[in-house]
Amino acid sequence: MQTIDPLSAVEITQDKPQLSVVRDRQIRDLAAQPGWRGRYAQRLCLIDWGVGLVASSSALLLRFGAYSIEPFLWQYLLLTLLFPLAWIAVLALNRAYEPRHLFVGTDEYARVVRSGIGLIAGLAIISFAFDLRLARGYVLIAVPLATVVDLSARYVFRQLLHRSWARGERLHRVILVGHARAVADMTQRLRHESHHGLGIIGACLPPGPGGEVTAGLPPIYGNFDDVAAAVNLSGADTVVVLSCPEIDGAALRRLAWQLERDEIDLIVASTLVDVAGDRTTIRPVDGLPMLHVEHPRLKGSARLVKAAFDRAGALVLLTLSAPLLAVVATLVMFGKGGRGPAVFRQERVGKDGKPFVLYKFRTMVVNAEARLPELRNLNDTDGELFKLRKDPRVTPVGQFLRRYSLDELPQLVNVLKGDMSLVGPRPPLAREVAGYPADMRRRLVVKPGLTGLWQVSGRSDLSWDESIRLDLTYVENWSLVMDLAILARTVSAVVRSSGAY
Known part of the structure; x- marks a missing residue:
C-alpha cells in the first residue's frame, strides 16, 4: 500500500519502506550548503x-x-x-x-x-x-x-x-528519527524558531504498517534501518533521534558507528522539557550514562545579587530617562483623543500569587476597561490573554508608545519597590491566573519582569502556549548571564518593534 504525503509531495512506502526522492526545492537548497x-x-x-x-x-x-x-x-x-x-x-x-x-x-x-x-x-x-x-x-x-x-x-x-x-541559508541539514507525531511536533517547533539553525530536510519513521497520515511531516526517507542511507541521499549533516522505545542503547550505538564515518552529528533529544544544559550533567554508572538534573536556582545568594542588580539598574534607568518620562507624560495627558491621567494603574499578580499595582503610561482612552466586554469576541490571541492588533481604544500617542515599548517605563518604579524584576515572566492579570492549570502556576515562583524571553521572542505574535512555555523556561533556567543576554536582546526587539501592538 502506498500513500502520498500532501504536504511534501514525497512518496511513502509503508509495507516495504524504501528511500524516496526529495522533490522539495527548499530541501535541495539546504543540501547544497556543506562546509x-x-x-x-x-x-x-x-x-x-x-x-x-x-x-x-x-x-x-x-x-x-x-x-x-x-x-x-x-x-x-x-x-x-x-x-x-x-x-x-x-x-x-x-x-x-x-x-x-x-x-x-x-x-x-x-x-x-x-x-x-x-x-x-x-x-x-x-x-x-x-x-x-x-x-x-x-x-x-x-x-x-x-x-x-x-x-x-x-x-x-x-x-x-x-x-x-x-533566509533559509547555512542551516544544519537535519534528518529526524522517531514516531510520526513526535516528528511533526519537532518539525513545527524548529521551523517556528529559526534562530536554532536546524533545517528539517526529512525523517525516518518506524517500520511496519502506517495509520493515518500525520499533518506537518517532512519528506519521509524510509524507516529506522535507512537512516545512514537517508543521510547520504539527502546530504544531511545532522541526525536528531527523538524519544522512542524502538531505539534503545544498542540501536543508538550502532547508528553512531554508521554516522561517524562521514562525521555526521548525532543528537539525541531528551524528554526533559526546556531544561538548560548547565543544569544537566552526564554521570556514568557501570557504563551507563546517567543524566543528572539539578534543581533550578530559585533561592540563595544568586537571587540576592539579582535583587541588588534589579534595583540598582532601575534607579540608574529612571535617573537617565527622567526627561523622557516627563515628555511622554505630557503627551499622554494632552494628546489627541486621550486626554486624562498619564499613568494607568492595574492590579497584576506577582511572586507567590501576591497582587500588586502595576504602573504603565496610559495608551488607551480613559474608559477603555468599560469597553472591554464589547470587544472580547474580537480577540486576536488564543488562551487567556486578550490582544487586538487594531484596538479602537488605543490613542494615536498610545500606538507610538506601544510600538517602542515606552509605555512600560513606569514599571521601573515597580522594580524599585520590589514588586518586579528587570527580567522575568510577563506580569499576569488575576483572571489569567484563575485559568492556569497546576503546572502553569510555576511561573509565579519568581517576580514578573519588565522584559523577558516573551519580550525578545515575538511579544504579542506568540501564541498563549508559547508565551507560557518561554516563561517556564526562564523560571527553570534562570541565571544572571541569561538576564544580561535578555536585556541586550530587548534593545534589538524594541528597535524592530516586532510583535508590538
Whole structure:
C-alpha cells in the first residue's frame, strides 16, 4: 500500500519502506550548503586575531604614548605582535571554536570571558616565573579590552549568521528519527524558531504498517534501518533521534558507528522539557550514562545579587530617562483623543500569587476597561490573554508608545519597590491566573519582569502556549548571564518593534 504525503509531495512506502526522492526545492537548497561551519570558525579566528591586534595596539599607545622613545619599547612592540596569537591560543584551549559551543546559547560568550581571565592569570604566572617586568597597565588594558571587543564582535558575527538562517541559508541539514507525531511536533517547533539553525530536510519513521497520515511531516526517507542511507541521499549533516522505545542503547550505538564515518552529528533529544544544559550533567554508572538534573536556582545568594542588580539598574534607568518620562507624560495627558491621567494603574499578580499595582503610561482612552466586554469576541490571541492588533481604544500617542515599548517605563518604579524584576515572566492579570492549570502556576515562583524571553521572542505574535512555555523556561533556567543576554536582546526587539501592538 502506498500513500502520498500532501504536504511534501514525497512518496511513502509503508509495507516495504524504501528511500524516496526529495522533490522539495527548499530541501535541495539546504543540501547544497556543506562546509559552512568550518568556514565560520575560520572567519571567527580571523576576527579574534584582528581583535587581539587592536587591543594590544591600543594598550601600547595608551600605556606608552604615540611618541615614546623608551629603550625597552621594542619588547612591547614584539609583545603587541604576539598578543593576537596568544589570544587565539587561549580561546582555542577554552574550546571557543568548537561548533557545539557556537551559533546559539551563551556558552561561547562564557568561554571568551574565561579566556580573558585565563590569559591574565597566565601572563602573571609567566612574569613571576621568569622575573619579567611586564607593565601592569599594558596588561590591564589589553586583556579586558580584547575580551569586551571580542564579545561584541562575536555577537555581531552571530547575528549575521542568524539572519542568514532566517533566509533559509547555512542551516544544519537535519534528518529526524522517531514516531510520526513526535516528528511533526519537532518539525513545527524548529521551523517556528529559526534562530536554532536546524533545517528539517526529512525523517525516518518506524517500520511496519502506517495509520493515518500525520499533518506537518517532512519528506519521509524510509524507516529506522535507512537512516545512514537517508543521510547520504539527502546530504544531511545532522541526525536528531527523538524519544522512542524502538531505539534503545544498542540501536543508538550502532547508528553512531554508521554516522561517524562521514562525521555526521548525532543528537539525541531528551524528554526533559526546556531544561538548560548547565543544569544537566552526564554521570556514568557501570557504563551507563546517567543524566543528572539539578534543581533550578530559585533561592540563595544568586537571587540576592539579582535583587541588588534589579534595583540598582532601575534607579540608574529612571535617573537617565527622567526627561523622557516627563515628555511622554505630557503627551499622554494632552494628546489627541486621550486626554486624562498619564499613568494607568492595574492590579497584576506577582511572586507567590501576591497582587500588586502595576504602573504603565496610559495608551488607551480613559474608559477603555468599560469597553472591554464589547470587544472580547474580537480577540486576536488564543488562551487567556486578550490582544487586538487594531484596538479602537488605543490613542494615536498610545500606538507610538506601544510600538517602542515606552509605555512600560513606569514599571521601573515597580522594580524599585520590589514588586518586579528587570527580567522575568510577563506580569499576569488575576483572571489569567484563575485559568492556569497546576503546572502553569510555576511561573509565579519568581517576580514578573519588565522584559523577558516573551519580550525578545515575538511579544504579542506568540501564541498563549508559547508565551507560557518561554516563561517556564526562564523560571527553570534562570541565571544572571541569561538576564544580561535578555536585556541586550530587548534593545534589538524594541528597535524592530516586532510583535508590538
